[in-house]
Amino acid sequence: MTQTEEREGIAHRLYTGKLSYDFMANRKLWFAITGGLVVLSLLVLMVRQLSLGIEFLGGTDFQAPVAVQAGTVEEIRSATDEFTVPELDAQVFSIGDSAVRIQTRSLTPQEITQTRTDIAELVGTSTDEVTYNTIGGSWGAKISRDAAVAVAVFIVLVMGLIAVYFRDWRMSVAAIIALAHDMVVTLGVYAIVGFTVTPSTLIGILTVLGYSLYDTVVVFDKVRENTKDLAETNKTYSQQANLAINQVLVRSVNTTVIGVLPVLAMFIAGVVGNSNPLKDLGLALLVGMIAGAVSSIVIATPLLAWFKERTPEMVAHRAEMEKRRARAEYRAQGHHAAGTTTTTAVADVPVAPLPRQQRRTHTSRADRKGGR
Known part of the structure; x- marks a missing residue:
């Protein structure tokens, strides 16, 4: 590392792309890890199930x-x-x-x-x-229905907001998949530790979904900024999306750490004082905030890039990039020299001029043909 890089700091080098982690190249690994956590959480929920409070069961x-x-x-x-x-x-x-x-x-x-x-x-x-x-049991059933409606309304509003703001439904789908990961993992942890699900838990989960959505929107906004003039660059959508993740990585980590510290203190206070509302809310926020920060980085954005790379526009952009690269290699190899014959499958490659003698011969034949 040079002295200049040391003075710049890790945040600046991440922002400029001098230092980066390739999330896109490793997205299969991250999808496998997060997908495994979701499957494990679902298995725990099926085997142990959630311990619902009397507010839901009566x-x-x-x-x-x-x-x-x-x-x-x-x-x-x-x-x-x-x-x-x-x-x-x-x-x-x-x-x-x-x-x-x-x-x-x-x-x-x-x-x-x-x-x-x-x-x-x-x-x-x-x-x-x-x-x-x-x-009564009917009251508990009503609370359960209201909780399900609250989550459904939240998801619909989120999808609509993101689709309108970014004008891209793929961002909505990627964000909702990341939110589903956060909710399932949080509930899975609840089932593992055996905490009772109360209205405080529901409040915590909805708060977590909002927090996770904020992280995801921050990254998506940077992705949109980086891909605004993508057609004029020699970068793919995935490359610019990866740059966006690295540019906001330090900010996301700092925000998560600062947000987790008071939540952790609340959770510890709830455990020590045996305060059920504090424990319920603290655990939901603690697990959800960490899961949300991770999902916005390794799920939402890589998934968005995977969706976008399969659109006709991005396929055409990559083909154009290949043409530019082939033309640059063609010129770099000195194929403009006289007498060089090259066969290439790339369109619009400049053709080398004929030698002077061949041009005279070609012209004379054309003149004789015209005379006839």
């Missing part, structure tokens, strides 16, 4: 006052297995340091009364201090 939510200390939540969770009502499927969370929340399956009025009594005896309070709220 159930009964109890709250009881108790001094929350280290280990209190685990002790109450273990004690629920010994309650009179069997198979409660209880999940216990702390509410600050003065109360706990116990969520169970849907209970009958008699089961609710008995469970309130068991909770009151466990925490050392009266039954009246144990409040409860019942969420």
Whole structure:
């Protein structure tokens, strides 16, 4: 590395193309890696499935006052297995340091009364201090439908926005495939760790999709800038797209790191404090932001280039580039010298002039023919 390159810095050398990683040449590798993650996530979702909260399935939510200390939540969770009502499927969370929340399956009025009594005896309070709220299955089904509608509306709006802004439907398809990767991987991680899917999780996933879309649009905008006058250059669409990725690479990494740090702090705080909303939201954001940054670089743009290289315009552009290269090689080899005979399949190659004697002979024959 020269002293000039050292002074320029890695960001400047990436931007100018002096230093770059060929994402396009290695896109099959990246497609295999990210595709493997998606397949693994889908397998986990089919085998373990997601642990849906009572907001989606319906159930009964109890709250009881108790001094929350280290280990209190685990002790109450273990004690629920010994309650009179069997198979409660209880999940216990702390509410600050003065109360706990116990969520169970849907209970009958008699089961609710008995469970309130068991909770009151466990925490050392009266039954009246144990409040409860019942969420019906129909309400949970409505929440699930609303969540699906929210994701569908988001995808439609994204595809429409990108198609209108960039005037290219291929960018919309590439962006949606990248977003699908982010969502599936995030849900797969949820299934692996066994976290409960709550409305906070849905908020986190929608936020992640927006964040991932921002990264993708930044790269696409640079691709559009680099390929604006592509016909006048000796570069392919893939080469200019690869340059665009490298130009925004440092920015994407810095933005992701800065965004992940507070999310990581929130997730750790949720785990340490056993705060379910913080854990749910933090995990969704943490996994999704990292997946989104990766997908915008190694999925969306390489996939877009793969689509574009198969259009008639790009096929014709590459053919024209081959003609230019062949003509340049022809001139460089000195084929303009007199008497040189060259056979080439490239159109528009200049023909070498005939020697003077052959020109005189050719002219005389033409004159005699004309005289006849």
